[in-house]
Amino acid sequence: MAQRTKEIPTADPAWRSRRRTALAVLIIAAVSTASATFAPSDSLPRFIAITHDTTIVRGAILDGVPVVPLREAVEAAGASVAPIDSLAALDLRFRTHHVRLIERNPFAVVFVRATGEADLVQLPAPSRTYGGRAYLSLRSLEAVLRGVTNAPVRWDGEHTLVLEDSTADPASAFEITGLHVEQRLNGYLMTVRASRPLGTVESWLKPDGWLFLTVENARADTVALRSVRAGGAIRQVLVFQSATSVQITLKVAPDVEAAEVLKDPNSNDLLVNLRTRSASTQQDLERRRQAMKEREDAERRSRWKLDVVVIDPGHGGKDPGTIGVRGTYEKNIVLGIGLKLGELIKKHMPDVKVVYTRSTDKFVELYRRTQMANEAGGKLFISIHCNAIEKKPSRTNGFEIYLLRPGRTDDAVRVAALENAVIELESDRSRYKALTEEEFILVTMAQAAYMKHSERFAEITARALDDHTTLRNGGVKQAGFYVLVGASMPNVLVETGYLSNVKDEAFLRSQTGQQQVAEAILKGLQSYRTVYERDVNEGMGGR
Numbered sequence: 001m002a003q004r005t006k007e008i009p010t011a012d013p014a015w016r017s018r019r020r021t022a023l024a025v026l027i028i029a030a031v032s033t034a035s036a037t038f039a040p041s042d043s044l045p046r047f048i049a050i051t052h053d054t055t056i057v058r059g060a061i062l063d064g065v066p067v068v069p070l071r072e073a074v075e076a077a078g079a080s081v082a083p084i085d086s087l088a089a090l091d092l093r094f095r096t097h098h099v100r101l102i103e104r105n106p107f108a109v110v111f112v113r114a115t116g117e118a119d120l121v122q123l124p125a126p127s128r129t130y131g132g133r134a135y136l137s138l139r140s141l142e143a144v145l146r147g148v149t150n151a152p153v154r155w156d157g158e159h160t161l162v163l164e165d166s167t168a169d170p171a172s173a174f175e176i177t178g179l180h181v182e183q184r185l186n187g188y189l190m191t192v193r194a195s196r197p198l199g200t201v202e203s204w205l206k207p208d209g210w211l212f213l214t215v216e217n218a219r220a221d222t223v224a225l226r227s228v229r230a231g232g233a234i235r236q237v238l239v240f241q242s243a244t245s246v247q248i249t250l251k252v253a254p255d256v257e258a259a260e261v262l263k264d265p266n267s268n269d270l271l272v273n274l275r276t277r278s279a280s281t282q283q284d285l286e287r288r289r290q291a292m293k294e295r296e297d298a299e300r301r302s303r304w305k306l307d308v309v310v311i312d313p314g315h316g317g318k319d320p321g322t323i324g325v326r327g328t329y330e331k332n333i334v335l336g337i338g339l340k341l342g343e344l345i346k347k348h349m350p351d352v353k354v355v356y357t358r359s360t361d362k363f364v365e366l367y368r369r370t371q372m373a374n375e376a377g378g379k380l381f382i383s384i385h386c387n388a389i390e391k392k393p394s395r396t397n398g399f400e401i402y403l404l405r406p407g408r409t410d411d412a413v414r415v416a417a418l419e420n421a422v423i424e425l426e427s428d429r430s431r432y433k434a435l436t437e438e439e440f441i442l443v444t445m446a447q448a449a450y451m452k453h454s455e456r457f458a459e460i461t462a463r464a465l466d467d468h469t470t471l472r473n474g475g476v477k478q479a480g481f482y483v484l485v486g487a488s489m490p491n492v493l494v495e496t497g498y499l500s501n502v503k504d505e506a507f508l509r510s511q512t513g514q515q516q517v518a519e520a521i522l523k524g525l526q527s528y529r530t531v532y533e534r535d536v537n538e539g540m541g542g543r
């Protein structure tokens with residue numbers, strides 16, 4: 001996605017020198033309220049919210065990314081912002097949704113206020129703080145707004161995002177705008193027209209013919225609803241609007257024996273099947289439900305299709321990684337294995353695209369590795385490393401496969417510290433927050449959708465490495481590796497062996513050893529694909 005690539009801030013060494021200029025621009029940036037006519041567009045990014053007034057929030061370009069001050073932009077869009085101190089997070093309180101943003105975390109958690117349901121939205125770029133003030137890229141702001149409001153969001157030129165007035169059309173101020181009944185063979189289909197997706201709906205048909213429909217978190221155009229003409233299936237319509245919900249109470253024809261409510265897959269409307277003694281309406285609804293399910297299944301299959309595998313050879317360039325008993329550099333071994341694995345995938349799984357985070361001896365920042373994987377639409381992220389302990393030579397040997405979770409043992413914490421140490425070589429270390437327990441809760445939440453498959457791949461690949469190499473099986477473990485934090489796909493880190501062990505080092509530095517490891521991982525990948533695609537087809541693929 002070219003747009004997204006353009007959005008991502010770069011971390012080149014020149015960044016610090018440019019920072020002062022950027023800050024100067026930000027100090028000048030301010031919020032102003034303007035009249036309905038817009039000044040001629042300038043080159044600075046702007047967010048224009050047309051609500052009761054027109055508010056223009058001026059931003060700046062930071063590292064090539066158009067950003068706006070987060071609080072001002074969100075308030076202009078009609079929401080409030082509350083900090084959650086302990087988590088370096090912000091809660092954006094929109095009318096129907098809460099959005100939780102975590103600094104430097106590319107995932108936003110979107111809560112539906114009425115139901116408490118939560119969903120994760122991946123932003124083109126995470127929020128960032130400069131001088132104690134939070135900024136959000138215009139593209140990320142667009143993604144947030146599209147998730148929480150039905151008001152039109154559009155671009156006016158490259159750097160101006162506009163939120164249109166949703167109340168300009170009086171009808172759209174209401175979620176529920178009308179009601180329509182049509183007779184079907186042996187039944188009725190009632191359509192409750194909705195301008196926006198509705199919250200939870202509960203229905204109850206009492207034996208005396210009163211049907212109660214309660215729609216959470218919605219406002220109804222009561223005038224329109226009460227003016228529905230009685231006759232046919234509907235004998236009387238009563239509408240009660242409370243602060244948080246709408247109750248529509250209908251007296252239905254005496255021959256209606258059941259009412260079934262479902263959301264129309266093609267619109268925001270509610271469909272209420274009023275079934276009379278023998279119902280062919282039922283069949284019609286059944287067909288629609290089937291069509292909806294098929295479409296959802298097809299979408300899920302394509303979203304989860306294992307078509308892009310990202311290979312991440314650890315370290316590189318100025319970062320040699322760990323150094324073996326005979327002076328072998330980890331960066332060279334893992335690059336060798338990574339490239340061999342890539343070639344094997346291309347040969348044996350030709351429909352799978354291989355993406356490398358590096359295919360040469362160069363330095364790549366940790367955050368950039370998963371960012372590249374996400375940009376490439378990766379479906380599996382395999383980070384390849386070699387282990388070591390301080391005492392060289394030493395007897396400790398074997399491979400281990402790690403999942404991203406808080407380290408359970410001192411040993412796991414040690415390995416994570418070893419692999420995370422590369423951050424010291426990066427130019428902007430402030431990107432990496434300490435992986436405290438609290439941070440882990442958020443990271444784990446963001447990864448919950450992928451954890452089941454990360455575990456599957458880890459287990460299958462551990463078995464394959466055990467079967468196809470002479471390396472000792474150190475099993476599947478867990479620890480906090482920064483390189484895995486941002487991945488929006490199943491992900492593992494493979495510690496292929498100990499360079500502090502004479503035998504492991506000799507095996508891993510040999511071409512045959514590297515080839516064996518690559519072949520074992522390929523075998524793991526092939527078995528995993530079978531399991532994974534079966535899961536997805538059975539609808540167990542998670543989100």
Ligand SMILES: [Zn+2]
Nearest residue numbers: 314321385386
């Ligand atoms: Zn490493």
